[in-house]
Amino acid sequence: MKTLQASRSITELMETAQEAVVRAGRLLHEHWREFLEAGVGFKGPVDLVTEGDRRSEATILEVIRSRYPDDAILTEERGAVGRESEYRWLVDPLDGTTNYAHGLPVFAVSVAVERQGQLLAGSVYEPATGRLYVAGRGEGARRDGRVLRVSGTRELDRSLLATGFAYNLRETDETNLDHFDHFSRRAQGIRRLGAAALDLCWVAEGWFDGFWEYRLHPWDVAAGVLLVQEAGGRVTDFFGAPLDLCRPTLDVVASNGQIHGAMLRVLELGHTGMHRASSSTP
Ligand code: IPD
Ligand code: CA
Ligand code: CA
16 A cells, blocks of 8 residues: 655655765765676676666665655665655666776666656756756756756757667667668768766757667666656657656657657658557556
8 A cells, every 4th residue: 555645845756866876876986996806797789887877776765764764765776666656766886887887987767757657857967077967847957057948959860869779689680780870871960878877968958859778678778768758848659648657668759859760760760660569558
């Protein structure tokens, strides 16, 4: 049974998300070498996990539980923890683990909170640069206090896009390589950074005009989705439908809104043989 809880202000939720990502992010940065020396594990053929992922996650849980001990939390490394509750936290303790494990300073910590399917607050921290992103429903999106606004680019062939490739690339026909091919011929450029949370923050910044990726998880995108929406952008699945954060995997398209239709049309080119129902694996 779900526990009924007193309603909370968006500001207090934003503060908790920020405190969690900053504390965990500093730990990841300060102990980077030591965490890698502890060894790197494999969750799949190319899916890594480090001591950094685990320690960062423990730090975030500590912050959330110290304020909201009864909340549900979904984390990447532990799955669903805590009891069912009105509020649910979505935690990616280290987005960009492959980069982190190779010493590449492109990684982030992402924490968001939702209530009955509606994202209320989210924060992403990029430890290597110290950039701190935060958004609250109806409160806008900010980086280090500066209000964020998506780009004004109207055409796909003037757009800089970002994408990523899911870890099961070797085991599926939905590789994203066909979409990559189609977008490469239509956009100004495409980047693959290896940290979906940052890809979304950078759509909110207006640095990227759009982003798409198959089979992301709710913890990868929750904070970034709110950042894009609050910065005036649009986020859907590959068919233009709203994202359902209760699904285990999500196919995500995020954009400045203006090129969204054009992005969906390009994604359709690669949908041959794909059923609508497979857009987000149940
Ligand atoms: C991964 C990154 C990457 C994306 C993968 C994600 P992780 O998250 O966001 O950019 O392409 O699909 O799983 O494993 O580094 O937290
Ligand atoms: Ca991730
Ligand atoms: Ca992760």
